[in-house]
Amino acid sequence: MLDVLIVDDSAAIRKILQRVLRQTEVPIGTVYEASDGVEALETLRRQTIGLVLSDINMPNMDGLEFLTKMRAEDVWKSIPVLMVSTEGTQAKVLEAVERGASGYVRKPFTAEQIQEKLTGLF
Amino acid sequence: MTTEPEPVQAISQHELVEAIRSATGEVFTTMLDLSITPGEVFVEKEEAVPSSGVVSLIGLAGSWVGTGSLACSADCAVKIASALLATPYTAIDEDVLDAVAEVTNMIIGNVKTVLEGHLGAMGLSTPTVIYGRNFQTRSSGTQEWTVVSFALGEDRLCVQVCIAPNVDAHKRTTRTGFPVPHLLRT
Numbered sequence: 575m576l577d578v579l580i581v582d583d584s585a586a587i588r589k590i591l592q593r594v595l596r597q598t599e600v601p602i603g604t605v606y607e608a609s610d611g612v613e614a615l616e617t618l619r620r621q622t623i624g625l626v627l628s629d630i631n632m633p634n635m636d637g638l639e640f641l642t643k644m645r646a647e648d649v650w651k652s653i654p655v656l657m658v659s660t661e662g663t664q665a666k667v668l669e670a671v672e673r674g675a676s677g678y679v680r681k682p683f684t685a686e687q688i689q690e691k692l693t694g695l696f
Numbered sequence: 697m698t699t700e701p702e703p704v705q706a707i708s709q710h711e712l713v714e715a716i717r718s719a720t721g722e723v724f725t726t727m728l729d730l731s732i733t734p735g736e737v738f739v740e741k742e743e744a745v746p747s748s749g750v751v752s753l754i755g756l757a758g759s760w761v762g763t764g765s766l767a768c769s770a771d772c773a774v775k776i777a778s779a780l781l782a783t784p785y786t787a788i789d790e791d792v793l794d795a796v797a798e799v800t801n802m803i804i805g806n807v808k809t810v811l812e813g814h815l816g817a818m819g820l821s822t823p824t825v826i827y828g829r830n831f832q833t834r835s836s837g838t839q840e841w842t843v844v845s846f847a848l849g850e851d852r853l854c855v856q857v858c859i860a861p862n863v864d865a866h867k868r869t870t871r872t873g874f875p876v877p878h879l880l881r882t
Contacts, residue, residue, distance in 0.1 A: 583822060584794060584797065584798040584801065585790075585791070585794050586777075586780060586781060586791070586794045586795045586797075586798040587798055589781055590727075590780070590781070593782065631801075631805075631820050631822070632822075633822055659805075660801060660802050660805025660806060660808075660809075660820070661805065661809070662805070662806060662809035663809055663812055663813075663817075665817070681727075681801075681802045681805065682722055682723045682726035682727040682802050682806075683726065683727075684726055
């Protein structure tokens with residue numbers, strides 16, 4: 575079973591992503607939630623996470639800074655991170671990939687798009 | 697003597713309206729599974745908000761600055777939240793306001809992507825949601841709001857954007873590496 579961390583400042587999106595994850599073929603265990611990068615790093619320190627889904631635009635610490643800090647730690651380097659964001663420019667997608675994102679889904683998204691990305695990761 | 701930079705019409709009214717229509721249609725179809733019908737388009741000096749209901753506002757900032765917003769009735773907000781979260785809501789609560797904020801974030805975020813193709817990179821603020829009766833919102837400055845209305849069943853909602861060149865940004869870049877502190881501006 576895969577424990578997942580969802581990072582988004584919107585409780586609505588966290589709820590939707592939880593529902594979508596449960597519909598995928600990936601065996602999902604506990605789903606943890608964080609509303610910004612700071613909370614997300616705290617959760618990573620406490621739990622053994624197998625997959626991260628993260629927004630970009632968030633208060634306190636945005637998704638790209640969170641991603642950079644996460645990839646700087648050896649213990650978190652291999653955890654797949656799927657970015658889920660309204661940011662849709664090619665430059666922003668490339669920046670996310672350069673910082674270590676494993677995949678990118680633009681909001682609005684369908685359950686099938688999330689499923690497809692997860693299938694590519696596992 | 698200083699001269700203010702002339703406003704540049706870097707995106708046409710038609711392109712902005714199409715960006716709003718496309719983004720709103722995509723969000724409602726993809727995330728809410730609701731059919732939404734584009735309605736009239738108009739330009740207002742003040743933001744077109746209902747005298748009561750929900751207004752969600754998001755700031756845009758870069759070499760151009762502005763605000764995007766979604767305004768609708770409380771009933772319409774409840775309908776949006778119920779569809780987005782696949783949970784029946786009957787009245788405005790925290791979940792409903794959060795859902796409207798996120799829908800606005802996705803719409804204005806996608807409009808921003810189109811704007812960035814014309815106006816350069818922009819940042820997006822987190823949404824602010826207002827719910828109440830007999831209120832009015834006002835933006836400083838003299839910019840016009842491009843308002844696009846939509847019909848959602850018997851309800852009506854408006855998505856509106858106000859965008860103008862960032863005069864401060866031009867001033868700050870007059871000496872590269874030496875930004876003019878906001879408080880010391882003359």
